[in-house]
Amino acid sequence: MKLRKNVAVSEAGLLFNPVTGESYSVNPIGVEIINLLREEKSPEDISKFILGKFATDKATFEKDYHDFIGILEHHNLLDSHEETKA
Amino acid sequence: MSKTRYERPVIKKLETGMPNKFGTRTEYEPMTHIDGVAVKDLIKEFGSPLFVISEKTIRDTVKKAKKAFGTRYPKVQFAWSYKTNYLNAICNIFHQEDSWAEVVSGFEYDKAINLGVDGRKIIFNGPDKSEQDLTKAITNDSLIHIDHLDELYSIRELADKLKKRPRVAIRVNMDTGVYPMWDRFGFNYENGQAWDAINKIMHSEKMELVGLHCHIGTFMLSPFAYGTAASKLSELALAVEQKFKHEIKYIDMGGGFASKNTLKGSYLPGTDTNPTFDDFAEAISTVLLNSNFKKDKLPLLILETGRALVDEAGYLLGSVISNKRSSTGRRNTIIDVGVNILFTSFWYDHKITPAQPFTHYSEDTCLYGPLCMNIDVIRESANLPLLNMGDHIVIHNVGAYNMTQWMQFITLRPNVVLIDLDEKPHLIRIKESLENMNSMERVPSHLTFDR
Ligand SMILES: Cc1ncc(COP(=O)(O)O)c(C=O)c1O
Numbered sequence: 001m002k003l004r005k006n007v008a009v010s011e012a013g014l015l016f017n018p019v020t021g022e023s024y025s026v027n028p029i030g031v032e033i034i035n036l037l038r039e040e041k042s043p044e045d046i047s048k049f050i051l052g053k054f055a056t057d058k059a060t061f062e063k064d065y066h067d068f069i070g071i072l073e074h075h076n077l078l079d080s081h082e083e084t085k086a
Numbered sequence: 087m088s089k090t091r092y093e094r095p096v097i098k099k100l101e102t103g104m105p106n107k108f109g110t111r112t113e114y115e116p117m118t119h120i121d122g123v124a125v126k127d128l129i130k131e132f133g134s135p136l137f138v139i140s141e142k143t144i145r146d147t148v149k150k151a152k153k154a155f156g157t158r159y160p161k162v163q164f165a166w167s168y169k170t171n172y173l174n175a176i177c178n179i180f181h182q183e184d185s186w187a188e189v190v191s192g193f194e195y196d197k198a199i200n201l202g203v204d205g206r207k208i209i210f211n212g213p214d215k216s217e218q219d220l221t222k223a224i225t226n227d228s229l230i231h232i233d234h235l236d237e238l239y240s241i242r243e244l245a246d247k248l249k250k251r252p253r254v255a256i257r258v259n260m261d262t263g264v265y266p267m268w269d270r271f272g273f274n275y276e277n278g279q280a281w282d283a284i285n286k287i288m289h290s291e292k293m294e295l296v297g298l299h300c301h302i303g304t305f306m307l308s309p310f311a312y313g314t315a316a317s318k319l320s321e322l323a324l325a326v327e328q329k330f331k332h333e334i335k336y337i338d339m340g341g342g343f344a345s346k347n348t349l350k351g352s353y354l355p356g357t358d359t360n361p362t363f364d365d366f367a368e369a370i371s372t373v374l375l376n377s378n379f380k381k382d383k384l385p386l387l388i389l390e391t392g393r394a395l396v397d398e399a400g401y402l403l404g405s406v407i408s409n410k411r412s413s414t415g416r417r418n419t420i421i422d423v424g425v426n427i428l429f430t431s432f433w434y435d436h437k438i439t440p441a442q443p444f445t446h447y448s449e450d451t452c453l454y455g456p457l458c459m460n461i462d463v464i465r466e467s468a469n470l471p472l473l474n475m476g477d478h479i480v481i482h483n484v485g486a487y488n489m490t491q492w493m494q495f496i497t498l499r500p501n502v503v504l505i506d507l508d509e510k511p512h513l514i515r516i517k518e519s520l521e522n523m524n525s526m527e528r529v530p531s532h533l534t535f536d537r
Contacts, residue, residue: 021101022099022100023099024098024099024100025097025443025447026095026096026097027093027095027096027447029092029094029095030096032098033095038253054089054090054092055089055090055092055291056089056092060092060094060474060475064095064409065095066094067094067409067411068096070092070411070415071097071382071415072097073095073098074415074438
């Protein structure tokens with residue numbers, strides 16, 4: 001899963017997609033995930049990181065993570081041609 | 087090191103300009119406590135879902151209503167509309183606050199008598215009063231509000247049989263400028279039915295015509311309509327006085343004042359727009375005081391206010407079962423509160439508040455109940471903070487009609503708790519069980535299995 005190259009997210013959670021000109025608001029945990037995606041971290045690494053930092057369990061997070069990725073895709077924020085990095 | 091509170095990741099497109107159908111977000115604070123008792127503890131002890139009623143809010147609301155009318159009109163009496171919420175504990179709060187009882191069936195009548203209400207302080211409304219019901223009401227000297235001519239003739243016969251002079255009023259329906267007009271109950275004013283019924287009662291001399299009654303609608307947003315109704319009833323009362331030299335003792339304006347709920351489709355919340363007790367009191371008392379009643383002959387003003395007195399005192403606590411997405415990407419949240427116990431979700435956009443802290447991030451959400459039925463929708467569209475599975479929510483303004491119109495459908499009806507003035511919770515209705523349900527059923531022997 002890879003973020004589109006020029007998508008920018010600020011620390012305050014404002015995300016801008018220069019391709020479409022759309023702006024989005026992202027909550028803090030969403031910002032963390034987007035930054036991890038930018039670093040091309042694997043879903044497993046992302047899950048490990050989040051579980052270390054937030055009070056939740058693996059099943060809950062994985063469900064929410066897939067949902068979040070689905071919405072990023074829906075908004076065309078992911079690079080669909082890239083293969084997921086292992 | 088303690089971990090940060092988890093919130094699921096969200097991303098939301100920023101839109102400029104027009105507000106959308108989800109409206110603007112209004113819930114900025116979680117509701118963690120009700121009258122000093124933690125929602126978390128209530129659910130732990132009594133389960134979820136759970137109805138919670140605040141005794142303090144009921145008493146404060148009654149005082150507000152009494153003050154609004156009492157400062158404007160010298161003789162006012164409230165009668166608690168049983169059908170709005172007839173849990174015994176709730177009725178008794180109203181009776182302690184000096185309310186009479188207003189009932190519309192034999193079942194409700196017996197309930198009031200069982201609670202120790204003086205028969206002379208029971209108003210018996212409604213189109214369906216059996217001979218047995220009428221006999222009881224006549225014997226107890228209750229106030230019988232006649233709905234139709236068949237009832238009038240039955241009472242006349244029973245008066246002879248019981249050798250009593252029943253105290254009666256007639257229910258009058260009329261055009262108050264509010265549509266649709268409620269004309270199925272009682273006798274019409276404009277076409278002369280009401281005057282005709284009055285004459286039949288007065289000429290028979292078997293009954294004492296003590297009052298005139300109307301109930302012009304429910305969740306009324308126009309105080310002006312009450313002014314019109316009060317004026318028509320006053321005219322009838324004055325006509326009786328003039329023709330028969332008979333004094334009408336009371337004018338009963340029924341119920342119908344809007345509560346603080348928000349009707350579906352309204353853009354602004356009901357708390358901001360709905361008329362107050364003062365608005366209704368001003369409209370009614372002005373008309374009565376300005377009419378031609380002599381100062382010492384002003385009729386008693388009776389009010390059968392239901393929802394506006396109890397809606398705000400009721401909360402329904404629930405829990406999140408799951409978060410899903412629809413095929414179009416919309417957030418769907420399933421909670422354990424269904425339309426079978428929250429009947430009023432068909433009429434209102436109930437205010438819903440999370441019971442635990444949340445951030446300012448929110449999602450446009452459709453809230454579904456737990457029933458395996460398509461109609462089970464609690465809110466079609468609400469802008470809500472992010473809720474996790476197992477989180478608790480508080481649904482507001484549910485005190486009226488839910489604990490009487492609820493259905494045992496698919497699930498069982500939950501516990502009801504009253505929080506008293508000392509912030510102590512009391513279980514006032516025990517949740518249903520399979521045994522309760524089975525105890526009412528009989529299985530013929532050829533359909534039983536030997537296992
Ligand atoms: C005769 C009568 N009185 C009083 C009420 C209470 O009405 P509300 O709850 O709208 O005040 C009703 C309700 O329908 C009613 O039928």
